[in-house]
Amino acid sequence: MVQGIDAVFWIIDLQHTGRVYVSPVYSRIWGRRSDELYISPNAWVEAIHPEDRDGVVAAIPKQVKGEYDEEYRIVRPDGEIRWIRDRAFPIPNAQGEVYRIAGIAEDITDRKIAQAQLQATNEELIRATRLKDEFLANMSHELRTPLNAILGMTEGLQEEIFGPLNDRQLKALQTVERSASHLLELINDILDVAKIESGQVELDCSPTAIAPLCQSSISFIKQQALKKRIQLSVDLPLNLPDIVLDERRIRQVLINLLNNAVKFTPEWGRIVLKVSTIPPSESGRETYSLRFSVIDTGIGISPKNLKKLFQPFMQIDSALNRQYQGTGLGLALTKRIVELHGGQVGLTSEEGVGSCFMIDLPYEAGQTIPEQPPANLGGQANDLEIKSPGESSPLLLLAEDNEANISTISSYLTAKGYRIELAKNGQEAINQAVALSPDLILMDVQMPGMDGLEAMKRMREMPELATTPIIALTALAMDSDRDRCLQAGADEYLSKPVRLKQLTLTIQQLLTPPAYGRGIGGEISMLNQ
Template sequence: MKAKDINPSENSAEANRIRLQLLRSLMNFVHDEASESKIFDFGFRKLAEIFPDFQITFSKRDKLDKPTKHILETPLLINKMIVGVLRMESSNAHSWTDFEKLILCDLADYLSLVIRDRRSLERARESEQKFRQLAENIQEVFWMTDPAKNQMIYVSPAYESIWNRSIESLYENPMSFIEAIHPVDRERVIAALPQQASGTYKQEYRICRPDGKERWIRDRAFPIRNDQGKIYRIAGLAEDISDQKAYETKLKEVQSIVVSNAKMAALGEMAGGVAHEINNPLMVILGKLGQLQKWADENNDLKANIQSHLDSIAKMVDRIAKIIKGLRAFSRNADLDPMVTSKLSQIVTETLELCLAKFNHASIELRFDEGQFEIEVDCRPVQISQVLLNLLSNAFDAVQNLENKWIEISARKVGKDRVQLAVSDSGRGIAKEILVNILDPFFTTKEVGKGTGLGLPISQGIIEAHQGRLWYDEKSSYTRFIFELPCSKKI
């Protein structure tokens, strides 16, 4: 039966059979190797078999012509946009039937699907190619797993060069990378794995390679969600940071040397004051001993006076012991000392023993209320003493030539678990153009040979290592540095 003999209202079964046969023919013809033009040609031939009296054409345009008795058109739609127009044209005036319209729409719909799918597939292939080009040429390891870590979906080739293990071994056992993690770091990394689903996973750890070498890895991960918002992939990026870690280690070694040199410079700077500090008590001791000897020779009934002098001698000896203890503590490396619970009053008092004579000799008033410092902190006392000594030394240099010269140490509790210590002096503050560089290493406003420019940066590093912070108080009318520490967690 020819299409022109079909009346859809009277023979819809035959009409549907022809429509279904057309779609089956198109579906059987379409395959991965068939181009869009070949598919169009095939569709036109099949349509011509159904409608041999009409001319069938396709044009790439985004609107339809005005319908006439000679022309029937239908659009090809992709994402609701017209990408082309199918046309059937009759040489004579023709009243277009519903069947003819349905067949033309069927072909247009199917070709629209083919074009959309082909273009989507082409974009997907291009995206995949770009992704592989990127993943296979970056130095980092890009990886992707299922949320349960049961399947390694993808791992980039850099894995083999960094881990010195085959990619196939990781595909076979996605958790095998755990075996490569250094035993010291392994438990921490395993405990952090659940963070991958929240996007907060970021770990640095060492791996042990089969060739015996160790490498440092920085590993990050984030979740990938499907259209329903459910996590169905975990993707990550692991990079080799061994060179960076080696540089950091070397930098710490250099900083340790610099800190040691800075300590020695500070010790040399206060050597004169220390000598004076020790010499004076010794002179008192010698003088009191001479008096005791003389009184003992002249009168045996002076026990009370002798006892008083003995107490004075004991006090001076105790002072000498504190000074020597402070010097010995300050001159050694405290970086590896454990955190201990200490009273700020003891740290401040022992620090002042090292510089009190220097302040007195320069007629600098020292303001210090020991009652403010009855607060305990978990710290390395030697390092906190070093910070205080540096701030006091800077304050001394700033005020020693002023007419009104004083230095004040104060403390106050902030909130429930923080304490602030402030070192203020009678100077009129720091100029803004200098302030921007005040914490930069090797920046100093002192004369050549008097300052290293390392005191404040080192102090800042020490305080930050104690989970605190150090800053210059720009609101103060005088020169004022503050550092903040967490109070002791010990109840």
């Protein structure tokens, strides 16, 4: 039997310190005669690779305890190196004393080569992932930085910070703003798809009230619907269950579906956002599901195009669709976000009649939340009175190296009555902050020399700057960037492009008690406004 095994089977006698048996396979694997071990039992040790020999010899006493399981290399007479896995099993006599050791030594060279190749492949994949992450972060920064200047300057011009405008100029600026905002949406979608595909998105789930979620999603597309005279409605049952989900991501899903509904629904059409509970008997799941349905009276989708919809960068081929720009990422993102929640996406449609997009999210039945009144969704920050800064005006230190952003932000905030001092790198920001004792610091993260993260850390170590409010303004927009900024000492994190009205409101909150403090609102991005 042992002669048929492609491994060396061996037995030694502890009382006579000699070999009882060595299978002939030894000659094939070791490249040496097996009968040499009957003459010199430890001859096999001489063939062990010099780098592995001491470790194997030190492990030999484990054989009696049944703990010997070693991997090592041997050098054959022809110079070839082979990998061996050697195991030993003690054999007791009738009195329970170990008098023999049996073992089996396998040639595992092929397995080791495969493991090495797999490890090399994994290391290359890790390297590729790291390079892709760096590329995404750099791309995000490089694209958002000029967009910040474009949107910020446009916002300031529309508020007539730089002088009065006529109607033609105002319309032109509105076109610039819409185009820049659309470009930002495309950038965000591309980054989101890349992060989801690489498994980098982690959901921030918590119990969420459904009615405010639906109302806020409808509010986002209300103006577009009004322009096309589209009737909007929300159909919500009473006592909706409490659902544990990532509210920001599911709002993103609903807005994507509602945006599409508005885009492809002709004037005087109708769009309904309906929520219903689906029992296990209907859903085919073991748990209940909550179904969000976006129903429209739009152009509909042909059966042959249904399968294309949820593929990234795919646009259906219809005459109406060609009137609109886009990457075709919205529904791909929707599908992936819903699947991350353990849910599924469905669709029914008829050309010329309309479509119904459905997302089903599983939940545990039995827990409900009281009905809440709809949130105040239409409120915008009131326009601030434009005034010239005086000696008593708050002093802001702006740490920023991009000239366009410096011009945009400083011009706007000066018009709002703040005094502005500049720093163009982290070390200069620290020096200026110590010398000037500003009321608040606006800190860009990516700057030459010392970056903003390091500058904030050092500021927080200085007693005179330990409590000075800091707002991190950065074009970095990955999920971990907010945490990095807050851990470094920022009170707030605003990702570029920053709405200047929102920046002004955040400054007011941090400078006005009792709102003064760390982490008032978290990340505020342009798309949330």
